[in-house]
Amino acid sequence: MFIALKTKIWLTVLTIVLLFTCFTLIYFPLKQGESLLHNYNNEVQNHANTVALGVRIALKEQNYEGVQTAMQFVRGAPGFEFVSLLQVDTVWNEKHDSFIIKETVFGTYPDSVHVKPGQVSTDSIIIKRAPFQTPEMSGDIEVGFSTKEIIESKHKIQRTSLMASGGIFILGLLISLWLARNISVPVRVLRDAARRVGQGDLTANINCISNDEIGDLGKAFNIMVSDISKAREELREINQTLSDTNQRLNTTLTDLKATQTQLIHAEKMASLGEMTAGIAHEIQNPLNFVNNFSEINSELVDELHDELKKGDMQSANEIARNIKENEEKIVFHGKRADSIVKSMLLHSRTGSGQKELTDLNDMVDEYVRLAYHGMRAKDKTFNVDFKTELDPELPKINMIPQDIGRVLLNLINNAFQALNSAPYPPEGGHKKSPKVSVITKHIPPLGGRGQNSVQISITDNGPGIPDSIKDKIFQPFFTTKPTGKGTGLGLSLSYDIINAHGGEIKVDSIEGEGTTFTIILPV
Amino acid sequence: MKNYEVIKMKLSIYIRIIFSSLLFMSGMVVHAQTIPLTVISHPADAPADLKQSELKSILLGEKQRWKNGKKIEVALLKTSTAAGKEVCTKVYDMSADEVKKYWLAMVFQGKAEAPSFFNTVGELQAFVSENPGAIGIVDQIPNSPGIQVVMVDGKKTF
Numbered sequence: 177m178f179i180a181l182k183t184k185i186w187l188t189v190l191t192i193v194l195l196f197t198c199f200t201l202i203y204f205p206l207k208q209g210e211s212l213l214h215n216y217n218n219e220v221q222n223h224a225n226t227v228a229l230g231v232r233i234a235l236k237e238q239n240y241e242g243v244q245t246a247m248q249f250v251r252g253a254p255g256f257e258f259v260s261l262l263q264v265d266t267v268w269n270e271k272h273d274s275f276i277i278k279e280t281v282f283g284t285y286p287d288s289v290h291v292k293p294g295q296v297s298t299d300s301i302i303i304k305r306a307p308f309q310t311p312e313m314s315g316d317i318e319v320g321f322s323t324k325e326i327i328e329s330k331h332k333i334q335r336t337s338l339m340a341s342g343g344i345f346i347l348g349l350l351i352s353l354w355l356a357r358n359i360s361v362p363v364r365v366l367r368d369a370a371r372r373v374g375q376g377d378l379t380a381n382i383n384c385i386s387n388d389e390i391g392d393l394g395k396a397f398n399i400m401v402s403d404i405s406k407a408r409e410e411l412r413e414i415n416q417t418l419s420d421t422n423q424r425l426n427t428t429l430t431d432l433k434a435t436q437t438q439l440i441h442a443e444k445m446a447s448l449g450e451m452t453a454g455i456a457h458e459i460q461n462p463l464n465f466v467n468n469f470s471e472i473n474s475e476l477v478d479e480l481h482d483e484l485k486k487g488d489m490q491s492a493n494e495i496a497r498n499i500k501e502n503e504e505k506i507v508f509h510g511k512r513a514d515s516i517v518k519s520m521l522l523h524s525r526t527g528s529g530q531k532e533l534t535d536l537n538d539m540v541d542e543y544v545r546l547a548y549h550g551m552r553a554k555d556k557t558f559n560v561d562f563k564t565e566l567d568p569e570l571p572k573i574n575m576i577p578q579d580i581g582r583v584l585l586n587l588i589n590n591a592f593q594a595l596n597s598a599p600y601p602p603e604g605g606h607k608k609s610p611k612v613s614v615i616t617k618h619i620p621p622l623g624g625r626g627q628n629s630v631q632i633s634i635t636d637n638g639p640g641i642p643d644s645i646k647d648k649i650f651q652p653f654f655t656t657k658p659t660g661k662g663t664g665l666g667l668s669l670s671y672d673i674i675n676a677h678g679g680e681i682k683v684d685s686i687e688g689e690g691t692t693f694t695i696i697l698p699v
Numbered sequence: 700m701k702n703y704e705v706i707k708m709k710l711s712i713y714i715r716i717i718f719s720s721l722l723f724m725s726g727m728v729v730h731a732q733t734i735p736l737t738v739i740s741h742p743a744d745a746p747a748d749l750k751q752s753e754l755k756s757i758l759l760g761e762k763q764r765w766k767n768g769k770k771i772e773v774a775l776l777k778t779s780t781a782a783g784k785e786v787c788t789k790v791y792d793m794s795a796d797e798v799k800k801y802w803l804a805m806v807f808q809g810k811a812e813a814p815s816f817f818n819t820v821g822e823l824q825a826f827v828s829e830n831p832g833a834i835g836i837v838d839q840i841p842n843s844p845g846i847q848v849v850m851v852d853g854k855k856t857f
Contacts, residue, residue, distance in 0.1 A: 231807075235799055238777050240806050240813030247809065261807055282800075283807040312796045313803075 182360035186352050193348030197341040205337045209330040213323075217302055220321045223250045224306035227259060228317040235310040250319060251285065257301060257320040258289040264315045282315065291318065299323065362390045366397060378405040439665055459517070462509030469502040469509075476502070534577045536630060537566040540614055543581055547588040551596065560595055562612040569618050570630055571699050575677055580697075583670040587634045587693045588614065590666065594638030594691065612636045619696070628699035629679075637690040646685065734785045735856035737840050738849040739824065743831040744769040748850030751857070757834060758790050760802075760811030765832060773814035774826050774835035780818065782838035789857065790836070
């Protein structure tokens with residue numbers, strides 16, 4: 177339940193005022209009345225005692241000044257009703273064996289009051305007795321005082337209390353108003369300012385007039401708002417900086433993406449270049465055949481015309497048969513060139529192809545040769561003993577051929593390059609015969625469970641990969657080749673392609689002995 | 700032997716009774732002796748002679764002012780003195796206790812101021828001589844300039 181501060185102040189002060197009012201209106205007059213009555217009783221008793229003492233002195237010493245003074249004092253006291261001297265006598269019976277105490281009124285002032293022995297106090301009168309005893313007389317002084325004075329005093333106290341309570345109540349109201357004005361109003365101003373700050377208005381400022389905690393709070397609030405404003409300004413500047421940085425990063429990212437695309441393209445072109453060299457070499461042979469046989473056929477056609485002019489049909493037929501054989505060879509080598517060109521086109525296509533069942537063995541065989549001839553095209557001295565062990569039971573794989581072909585070409589090229597760049601053997605040593613083997617293997621599921629897969633291992637006996645860079649070779653742009661010779665994306669792209677096919681690629685290498693890249697692809 | 704002791708005891712009792720009776724009778728004789736009393740006053744306000752009834756009225760507190768309006772101040776010897784007792788008998792016709800109670804009642808009821816009681820005649824005379832309007836009773840005729848003897852029914856003593 178929400179109770180406003182103003183209400184709380186009002187309730188608090190009102191409670192205090194009511195409690196105090198109850199105290200001054202009820203408790204205080206009650207206690208005052210009791211105290212007055214008690215004191216009045218004591219006073220009346222003192223009057224009785226004084227008169228009794230005067231009587232005792234008067235009878236014993238015949239000095240009546242004391243009793244006269246006491247009587248004057250008692251008679252003049254406010255509320256005086258009467259003073260009476262009761263004589264107490266012991267009255268024996270005739271046999272003198274029992275007695276009674278007889279109490280008679282010896283004298284009363286004023287005479288008009290008829291005092292009876294044994295009177296007691298009532299609400300309207302207080303009666304007190306004081307004994308005296310002399311040889312001449314024994315008895316009691318009984319004085320009666322009206323409680324009218326007390327009652328009037330009580331009423332006076334009540335009236336005073338009522339006025340005091342009223343005054344206190346009005347004072348309480350004024351204090352409440354003052355407190356509400358000095359506490360509630362500033363707090364409300366503070367609350368409104370806080371709300372405005374919450375809504376984003378940092379110009380909210382409080383005019384701190386009071387020199388107290390609330391004033392301090394207001395000052396602290398102003399400082400806080402100022403700090404928030406500064407912080408927001410700083411934040412805005414930081415945000416601006418971040419925005420600028422973000423903009424630059426976006427630009428950089430765009431540039432990087434473009435660069436990446438260019439690099440990928442460059443990588444592709446690099447591999448294409450390497451492959452083209454092989455292809456060129458591969459095409460060169462069939463083209464030579466085509467050219468040579470075409471030239472031979474041209475000459476044979478001339479000879480055929482001559483023989484036909486001569487009418488030597490047997491020779492003509494022989495020449496025509498040779499022409500046909502040559503033509504067949506031209507067709508064969510033309511198709512061979514066509515196949516090579518198609519492979520090149522296949523490799524150069526962008527990687528948005530569809531998966532299709534592909535004979536991996538054929539692909540491996542083709543790309544090994546392409547890579548080899550590519551190396552040979554660049555370096556006529558390059559020679560390597562390469563062999564393929566292709567599992568005849570290898571099932572066809574559902575894959576994107578150009579992507580997997582790119583991986584194979586990249587790994588085989590790496591193997592050839594590693595052998596080609598191998599340092600000379602130490603003095604007195606023998607250079608190893610460079611070897612590359614590509615092995616395909618069908619891996620059935622273990623225990624008949626799981627999935628069929630194929631494994632392609634590309635092994636070279638080159639210098640191997642140092643342990644320090646083994647973890648980095650699949651990172652994009654990491655390369656050990658000289659600047660401009662490699663993009664550092666070959667293995668990274670290979671890794672991504674194999675992953676995209678649900679397979680895995682791993683490397684085992686011993687420095688100085690060789691490296692084996694193993695690809696496992698699910699069937 | 701036994702009769703002798705009884706007679707001796709009876710004789711002793713008789714002797715005691717007789718002795719006591721003699722003592723009582725001698726007391727009666729002493730008590731029966733009257734002391735002449737003299738009324739004295741301050742010469743300023745009191746009259747030179749008074750009637751017995753006037754004196755009694757003054758001593759009872761019934762008359763409290765002289766004819767000139769001066770307040771009468773009564774001085775008496777305490778009732779424990781012989782003269783005081785004589786005053787009780789002759790003037791008040793009361794016993795000493797009755798006089799005490801009388802004045803207690805008067806004072807108590809605010810009807811009169813009680814007399815001043817003194818132990819000796821000298822003190823009483825000194826009081827009378829020092830207070831105009833004072834009147835007192837002594838058992839000897841004074842011879843002092845500040846005191847006058849008031850005649851009662853034409854007598855110096857009564």
